[in-house]
Amino acid sequence: KKLKSGTTYDFKVRAYKKVNGCTVYGDFSEEKATTTVPARVTISSVKAGSKSATVYWKSVVGATGYRIFYTRDKYFDYATRVIVKDSKATSRTIKKLKSGKKYYFKVRAYKTINGKNVYGSLSKIKSVKVK
Secondary structure (H helix, E strand, O other): OOOOOOOEEEEOOOOEEEEOOEEEEOOOOOOEEEEOOOOOOOEEEEEEEOOEEEEEEOOOOOOOEEEEEEEOOOOOOOOEEEEEOOOOOOEEEEEOOOOOOEEEEEEEEEEEEOOEEEEOOOOOOEEEEOO
16 A cells, blocks of 8 residues: 555565464565556646646656646547656646636646556646636
């Protein structure tokens, strides 16, 4: 249980059996590595700008980067994705938005392992009306 998010762990197991009050152990299995998914991102705020919006979030330990999803549809049926490849980033400005329209945002962290991305849970949705 208490494993850290976005961390790689190595595991190996072995069987055991109690015989006449003594514990007899089998051989260890091959060692296997696995990585826990990154923690859920928390959006701290979304600030409206002129035809833009800036999303601010709390960084996630062990993340390689972040994916921001935004849309004018509160159900996220059609969302645009922005990839932030900086693990230390905590904000991104989205430009070329329509003035006077409400936009919805959510963010998720990812970690790249052996060329594949492992994704954490999506943040709660935040919205803002663009100036």
